[in-house]
Amino acid sequence: MTVLDTRTLNRATLARQSLLDRTGMPVAGAVAHLCGLQAQEPQEPFVGLWSRLRAFDPADLSDLLTGRRVVRTHLMRRTVHLVTAEDALAWRARHDPMLRQRVLAVYRRELAGVDLDELAAAGRAVTADGEPRTMAELARAVAERWPAPGPRALGEMLVAALVPMVQIPPRGLWRTRAGVRNVPLPIWLGRDIDPPSPDGSDPVGRALVRRYLAAFGPATSADLRAWCGLAGLPAAIAAMREELVSFRDERGRELLDLPDAPRPDPGTPAPVRFLPAFDNAILGYQHRGRIIDDAHRGLSVTGARMVLVDGRVAATWTVDAGTVAVTPLRRLSRADRADITDEGRSLASFLSDNESDRVQIA
Incomplete structure (x- = not known):
């Protein structure tokens, strides 16, 4: 099996992240190709796109947010990501169990004895009117029924896990400071979240594997898990083995990839690039x-x-x-x-x- 050294992997990553050569693709296309941008710091995605796109106009990204074509939502790794509306709707249900588990891991003691399904139902009832609310306001709305956990635990479980939410503008707009106000994802986009596959075939998992490799590969299955936080993707990888090619890294780990994805010559010059905080070009790997x-x-x-x-x-x-x-x-x-x-x-x-x-x- 072919061994890819560190420099070869570096050039492949740069090429797929549009850090080797800036790309002329539109902003929405870039957000989709990159599988979203980590965005808990609201202004950082603008720098990330500036470093990757030719003639990037930050107003284009702001317009996509106000036009509801991209959204800010908790998704991969339970962090706030800027993703396209289509990806948010397609991927959210697949991430639900992971989001619950990760919030519960932080607040297991506070949320002991709380029926999370009942809490989710209460959260959906509170937010059904589509009015923007802060996390504290959501927590207060259910605190009478569940006073013990405290507002932080209730709020984070509701906003980051149980009720699919978006952080609405002006949060995330260019050169704008604004607090977080949340609206349910389906209400904000006027479309329902895609449900899980009824036959258990996990088409979303397979799509995530393809999309990740297109933007980050070649990579190990551990890298894939580190990027998205999902534990249940080995079955998806196994189901699509014939679509993939395999390599080894210098430590003998198996690297998965798409057959026709770019793997530039390791001698390809790489220009200086400035990355924003928490850029997935770094964080997207174990x-x-x-x-x-x-x-x-x-x-x-x-x-x-x-x-x-x-x-x-x-x-x-x-x-x-x-x-x-x-x-x-x-x-x-x-x-x-x-x-x-x-x-x-x-x-x-x-x-x-x-x-x-x-x-x-x-």
């Missing part, structure tokens, strides 16, 4: 060594924004008063610094509406 060194892996879950140099995390970045400040994680060559400065100037201009192109490298 084995993240293809893009970040083990010594810096912890940064990926702290909200640090990363700079890729030659396809790998080499620095972090922040922005303050229009200046993009870069902190190297290793020694950078003069050429690396020049490339970071060039790309950083473009990012500063994007973030400041062309009022600044200042970059500082520590």
